[in-house]
Amino acid sequence: MNSAPNAPSSPKTAPPSVIPVMLPDVSLRARNSFGFDVLAEQAYSITDAEHIGAVMEAIKAANLPWRVLGGGSNVVLPPTLSGVTLLMDIAGQAITQQDERGAVVSVGAGVNWHDFVIWTLDHSLPGLENLALIPGTVGAAPIQNIGAYGVEVGEYIQSIEAYDCHSKTLVNLLASECAFTYRNSIFKAHPNRYIITRVHFYLPAAWSPRLRYADLAAAFVNRHVPTAEEVMVAVCKIRNRKLPDPKLIGNAGSFFQNPIVEKAQYLALLKQFPELVSYPEGNEQEGKRKLAAGWMIDHCGFKGLRAGAVGVYQHQALVLVNHGGGSADSVLALAKTIQDKVQDTFGVTLAIEPIRY
Ligand SMILES: Cc1cc2nc3c(=O)[nH]c(=O)nc-3n(C[C@H](O)[C@H](O)[C@H](O)COP(=O)(O)OP(=O)(O)OC[C@H]3O[C@@H](n4cnc5c(N)ncnc54)[C@H](O)[C@@H]3O)c2cc1C
Incomplete structure (x- = not known):
């Protein structure tokens, strides 16, 4: 967590208001x-x-x-x-505080996430470049604590303004109150309690590129230390290569979360599947591993499979796609087939990432 100046945490009572048109x-x-x-x-x-x-x-x-x-x-x-x-659809973004240590930026929940990342870089505020090109809105970013290439958005959030359906007021939650963990937060754990209206980010002035992920590091081997803009461009290139553009082929990004397992289970799996792809998770003493769900789905032979109107993306087995004419039922049926096979093969349960209604 960044040492940011504290945002006001006292609830603000909403004044009487007009209802928009239904x-x-x-x-x-x-x-x-x-x-x-x-x-x-x-x-x-x-x-x-x-x-x-x-x-x-x-x-x-x-x-x-x-x-x-x-x-x-x-x-x-x-x-x-x-x-x-x-x-x-709440719009607008502004720098609300800035000194030599960093800047606070306040952003409406309806602002497009990628447009906001570009805006920060245009204003010489690096930090969010690893999260470039993630689709969706700023208000949804905290819900599953969006993450990519070794960075999670929660690390840069100072506080969140939300309508609290319990107290019926607008409240301001500090990041420390949001319980950000891997693809999770208080908002995901308690759906329909908070409606996020504005996110306040803290972007420290001290910056260095975060290139822990091999794909990203590979873009800069034998080169100068990249700028935040260069990292953003590299991230966009990698994403465009690996992930389908929803404008061209319907998808919701990763359909499954990468499962996190205990060290003993990881070591047993590694014996059976020496090529199993995984990443360290949490502190090293605990030895937990985050398993690459895409690798496991690929190993089960699903990559590129088509099931009627839906299927598994041919370049990334973690992504389920709608080839046209698909529905919630068809994609969830395919997801169930994949979950069952992965469970049988690895003894690991794959959790679905998108929210189902
Ligand atoms: C091609 C592709 C790539 C992706 N890559 C990544 C990635 O790298 N990392 C990652 O973490 N995610 C990724 N995603 C998932 C997705 O982009 C993010 O989860 C994003 O934050 C969702 O934003 P959204 O506005 O579309 O949310 P929606 O899909 O509209 O909503 C998601 C959930 O959040 C709730 N919600 C939305 N806005 C608010 C609000 N203001 N207040 C309260 N609840 C709200 C909704 O009720 C719903 O439950 C990817 C998706 C796609 C299609």
């Missing part, structure tokens, strides 16, 4: 990266945190189910989303 029967085909045909029965575009209280009162009065949707790049949505879908 939008009936909204197609979310362009707002879910699988490109499934999805219809939201009722939707509200949330452009102002102060509107959330009134919307939530209306939802409660009508006793309807509800959920928040950012960019839809980490969800598996059914053909009809009943009740209310809150489309997170």
